[in-house]
Each structure stands twice: as C-alpha cells, then as structure tokens.
Amino acid sequence: MFPRLCVTIITNTTLLLLSSSLTFAATKKPQPPDKFPPNPLEITVPDPLNPRSPKDTRPLTSEERQTLEVALEELNQQAAAKLAAGDKISAFEIWNRELRLRRFLGQLAEVQALSRVGAIAWNANDRQEVQYITQRLQTVQKQSQTQKTADLEFLQALGQAYQQVRSSKLALVVYDQILASVRQQGDAVAEVNTLKTIGSIHLGWFDYPSAAAIYEKLLAMATSQGDRANELLYLQQLAYIYEQAKQPENSLKARNQLAKIYQNEKNFTQIPDLKQEIATDYEALAKENPSLLQQAFRNYQAAYMTAWDLQQYVRAGEILRKLIALYRSQGQVEEALQASQILLQAEQLSSNSYGLMTAYDEIGQIYIQRKDYPQALQAFKKGLEIAQQLQYNEEYFTQQIQKVSGQSVK
Incomplete structure (x- = not known):
C-alpha cells in the first residue's frame, strides 16, 4: 500500500511541476536571438585613455590632444603588429578602441582614421568590420550635416573613406556635394x-x-580650353568605355577624332593600333550595315602599311592576320592569299620563326579553301620544316600533309 501511494504522490508532483513550467513558459515572451551585435564603434565604455569625463564637453587642450594622438598611434602600431602576427581578431579589437577614441580629436580626424582602418579591413576581407566602419561613417556624416560642419576638406576625406570600404553609392553622393561646392567657388x-x-x-x-x-x-x-594632352587622354578613355559597353559607333567616333589629332601632329607611331581598332569597330557595325565592310578593309590595310613603314613588322604581322581572317570570312580567297604573302615577308623581316610557321599553316588552309591541294601541300611542308627546327607542332603539320596528300590523290 505504501509504495503505491508513494508512486502516486511522486507522479502528481511531477505533473504539477511540469504544468507550472509550461505555464511559466507560456506567459514568458520568447526573446529574439541577438542576430545583430552592437557596432563596437558606437558603444560607450570607460577608457583610461579618454582625456575627459562623459559630462565634460569642453574642447581638448593642445596638450591633451597631443597626448591622445601619441597614445592612439601606439594603439595603431599594436594593432598592425597583431595583424602581421596573424591575430586578426585582436588587431581589430585594438583598432576599434583607437577609432572610438579618435572622435575626441574631431570629425575630420575620425573620418581619416576610419578610412585608414577601412582599407585594412577590406584588404583583410573582414566584411563585418567593413560594415561597422561604413555605419560609423554614415553616423558622422549625419552629425556633420546637422551641425553644419561639413566643409570641403571633411567631404573629401569622407568620400575617400567611402571608397576605401567600397561603398560607391555613398561615395558618389559625397562627390556630388564636392562638385557643387567647387563649382560654386569657381x-x-x-x-x-x-x-x-x-x-x-x-x-x-x-x-x-x-x-x-x-x-x-x-x-x-579640355577641348574648350585647348588642353590637348587631356583631350587625347579623355578620347582614349571614351574609346575604351564605349568598347566595353559594346557601342562601336561611339567608340569609332572617339577613335576617328584621335586619328585626326595624331595625323595632324605627325604622331604616326600611334596610328597602326588605332587604325586596327577603327577597323574592328567598322567590322562590328558591318553586321548591321554591310556597306561599312569596305571601311574595315581600308583601315586594316592602312594599319599594316603604317606599321610596315615604321618597320614594326611584328605589329604588321598581327594586323595582317586580322585582315586575312576578314577576307576569308567574306570568301575573298585571292585577296587573302595576297595578304598572306605579305605576312610571310613580315614574319621573315621580324625573324619570327614561330610566326612564319603559323603563316604557312594559314596559307595552307586558304589553299584548301580554294581546293588547290598541291599548293596547300607545299605550304604545309614548309611549315613542317620550321616546326622541326623549333621542335614544336610537328605532329600537327604531319597530319595536315597526310590529309592533303589524300585529297590530291582523289
């Protein structure tokens, strides 16, 4: 009787405790997990290096500033040493302490320090630290707007800081302000x-x-000011930008302006590359307007001829290959063969054995396109001779010779 009573009491007690526990759990509101820890640059903790108490709002004396600057530079050096030793966590803990104290030296000094550490954090691939610094920069920016302390030097430092943490949109907003300011100042x-x-x-x-x-x-x-050096620089940049943006019409416009300037100034060394790029633009535009294809041919020809006159035979060879490829794409086999003969001369004059070998391969392929197999065979045999000298690609030329020989028998 007693054991059964004991079990009943224990069971009832357990149920009562469980019920109380469930009731307490139901009445207590669940706490959300701390997913976003506080920004260590925003927390206020006592620091022995702090030159004044929280209630003391007076400006630092020159002596206090100097003492603090020396102490903060020591922290910077300590953090750099920790990072160099591979202790990234301790390094940024020290830098965060330095940054919290930098605000006592003024907004400009703080932003400059945030910029410095931001660059380090980015290079160290510490995304969280980069986020902390970006958030602090935004806070300082808002404070400067409220207090109307955002002078030009501060804005330039702020724009640079946003660049260091790769916040392009925030940086552009600042540089737009700077642009308006310097324009107003003339x-x-x-x-x-x-x-x-x-x-x-x-x-x-x-x-x-x-x-x-x-x-x-x-x-x-630059054009209105007659600044020729920068005019050339900006035209080159625009040609590149429009090329990357797949806008051949606009890149062609910039390159034609460049070519005109180079020719007027008799700066012929720039012409081969430029004419080739112009030809490439025309080639791209010819896909929609075939009548422009002749302009592509003319500019490739002008490019290699200028390179030849300048004795840039390697460059001439490179351009001739593009011209030959364009001829072949248009089925102009005879013109491709004529250009190939010039290519052979260019490679010989530049003493480029590898280029000469590939030129014979090019000629062989063109003769195959024309179904002139005996001539193709001769070209591949000459290519094989050079390949044997170079001990490179011999098997390829041997295979080509075997294929062409079989076609010749037919």
Whole structure:
C-alpha cells in the first residue's frame, strides 16, 4: 500500500511541476536571438585613455590632444603588429578602441582614421568590420550635416573613406556635394579632379553609361580650353568605355577624332593600333550595315602599311592576320592569299620563326579553301620544316600533309 501511494504522490508532483513550467513558459515572451551585435564603434565604455569625463564637453587642450594622438598611434602600431602576427581578431579589437577614441580629436580626424582602418579591413576581407566602419561613417556624416560642419576638406576625406570600404553609392553622393561646392567657388582644377574621381568610381563598378557621361564632360572642357594632352587622354578613355559597353559607333567616333589629332601632329607611331581598332569597330557595325565592310578593309590595310613603314613588322604581322581572317570570312580567297604573302615577308623581316610557321599553316588552309591541294601541300611542308627546327607542332603539320596528300590523290 505504501509504495503505491508513494508512486502516486511522486507522479502528481511531477505533473504539477511540469504544468507550472509550461505555464511559466507560456506567459514568458520568447526573446529574439541577438542576430545583430552592437557596432563596437558606437558603444560607450570607460577608457583610461579618454582625456575627459562623459559630462565634460569642453574642447581638448593642445596638450591633451597631443597626448591622445601619441597614445592612439601606439594603439595603431599594436594593432598592425597583431595583424602581421596573424591575430586578426585582436588587431581589430585594438583598432576599434583607437577609432572610438579618435572622435575626441574631431570629425575630420575620425573620418581619416576610419578610412585608414577601412582599407585594412577590406584588404583583410573582414566584411563585418567593413560594415561597422561604413555605419560609423554614415553616423558622422549625419552629425556633420546637422551641425553644419561639413566643409570641403571633411567631404573629401569622407568620400575617400567611402571608397576605401567600397561603398560607391555613398561615395558618389559625397562627390556630388564636392562638385557643387567647387563649382560654386569657381575652382576649375578641383572641378576636373572631382569629375575624374567620379568617373573612376563609375568605371570601377563597370557603370559604363555613367562613366561615359562624365568623360564626355571632361572632353568638352579640355577641348574648350585647348588642353590637348587631356583631350587625347579623355578620347582614349571614351574609346575604351564605349568598347566595353559594346557601342562601336561611339567608340569609332572617339577613335576617328584621335586619328585626326595624331595625323595632324605627325604622331604616326600611334596610328597602326588605332587604325586596327577603327577597323574592328567598322567590322562590328558591318553586321548591321554591310556597306561599312569596305571601311574595315581600308583601315586594316592602312594599319599594316603604317606599321610596315615604321618597320614594326611584328605589329604588321598581327594586323595582317586580322585582315586575312576578314577576307576569308567574306570568301575573298585571292585577296587573302595576297595578304598572306605579305605576312610571310613580315614574319621573315621580324625573324619570327614561330610566326612564319603559323603563316604557312594559314596559307595552307586558304589553299584548301580554294581546293588547290598541291599548293596547300607545299605550304604545309614548309611549315613542317620550321616546326622541326623549333621542335614544336610537328605532329600537327604531319597530319595536315597526310590529309592533303589524300585529297590530291582523289
């Protein structure tokens, strides 16, 4: 009797405790997990290096500033040493302490320090630290707007800091403010430099339309001022931007302007590459407008002829290969063969054995296209001779000779 009673009491007690536990759990609100830890740059903790108490709002004396600057530089060195030793966590803990104290030296000093550590965090691939610094930069930016302390030096430091943490949109907002400010001051040099920075940011993020708009402005300014050096620079940049943006019509416009300047200045060394690029643009446009194909041929021809005149035989050979490929794509076999003979001369004059070997291969393929197998066989045999000298690609030429020999028998 007693054991049964004991079991009953224990069971009832257990159920009562369980019921109470469930009731407590039901009445207690569940706490959300702490997914977003506080930004260590925003927390306020006592620090022995802090030169004043929280209630003390007076500016630091020059002596206090100097003492603090020395102490913060020591922290910076300690953090750098920790990072070099592979202790990234401790390094950024020290840097975060330094950054919390930097605000006592003013907004500009803090932003400059955030910029420095931000670059280190980015290079160390510490995304969380980069986020902390970006958030703090935004806080300081808002404070400066409220307090109206955002002078030009501060804005430039802020824009640079946002670049260091790769926040392009935030950086562009700041540089737009800088641009408006320097324009208001009539500072033409600062305006150009700011536009260059904005353009480089757009390019860095592959925003080619926005980059093109900036460099078109820069080009107009350089042209109006007769600044030939920068005019050439901006035209080159625009040609590149439009090429990357797959806008051959616009890149062609920039390159034609460049060619005109080079020819007027008798700067012929730039012509071969430029004419080849112009030919490539025409080739791309000819897909929609076949009548432009002749312009592609003319510019390839002008490119290799200029290179030849300048005794740039290697460059001439490279351009001739593109011209030959275009002839073959259009079924102009005879023209391709004529260009191939010139290619042989270019490779011989440049003493380029490998180029000469591949030229004979090119000629052999063209003769096959024309179904002139005996001539193709001769070309491949000459190619094999050079391949044997180089001890390279011998098997390939042997196979080509066997294939062509079989065609000749037929």
